[in-house]
Amino acid sequence: MTSRFLILFFLFSVSFQITYSQEEIISDSLTSDTIITDTLETENETSFEDDDNPIEVTENSPPSFHQVLKTKFIEGGAGFMGIVLLTLILGLALCIERIIYLHAAGATNSDKLLNSIENALKKEGVEKAKDICRNSPGPIASIFYQGLERSDQGIDAVEKSIVSYGSVQMGLLERGTTWISLFIALAPMLGFMGTVIGMIGAFDAIEAAGDISPSLVAGGIKVALLTTVFGLIVAIILQIFYNYIISKIDDIVNKMEDASIALVDMLAKK
DSSP states (O other): OHHHHHHHHHHHHHHHHHHHHHHHHHHHHHHHHHHHHHHHHHHHHHHHHHOOSOOOOOOOOOOOHHHHHHHHHHHTOHHHHHHHHHHHHHHHHHHHHHHHHHHHHTTSOHHHHHHHHHHHHHHTOHHHHHHHHHTSOSHHHHHHHHHHHTGGGOHHHHHHHHHHHHHHHHHHHTTTHHHHHHHHHHHHHHHHHHHHHHHHHHHHHHHHHTSOOHHHHHHHHHHHHHHHHHHHHHHHHHHHHHHHHHHHHHHHHHHHHHHHHHHHHHHHHO
């Protein structure tokens, strides 16, 4: 106990000395800063008296795009602006999911797959061709597998199977696009609704004031129109992604149709 007490007393005394020395250093630095400040003020006053040219005052740097966007978002109102932002987030999430899926679906080389199936049919038969389709990713390989599964039932059965399963694969490719189109239509409508509600609020303020003040009317209209601008921006962004997705789907469907026709011709020759 005595040794612990001595150690604690020693640490306390050391910390006290360090604190006292730091206070002396801070007080000395403050004193020196005061002297330097007084000297600079005296020199500035002397320079102002002697210099006839005015000193140019540098302006503050303009706000960044992020700060301007944040300010406009807050001015537009957190209610409708938040809802429009939610439509943007959900729409972009669906667009990204569709783009990833379509890139994976269109990664299969249909010509190479057809050559592999043709060589398998010539050398090892239908079962080997089915194994190749089973181990290949993408909708084209799935359609080929369904056609080869019914190759023993005749060409008509193969064509019906390809058409039916092609419709299924097209539905998988277009899954989620209706929700993207909904968000594209919903974003500007929410913006217009926010504008109408903001205009109603501006006219209520005019009615309560009993006078048409330009600043009151301009402020209310500006806040009301911000929701419309934001809704249109969201719709434009989602529309660009939507058109890209539709074009990608059309490209994959065209490859599916061409490959299906080539498979039917191949089986008809066999």
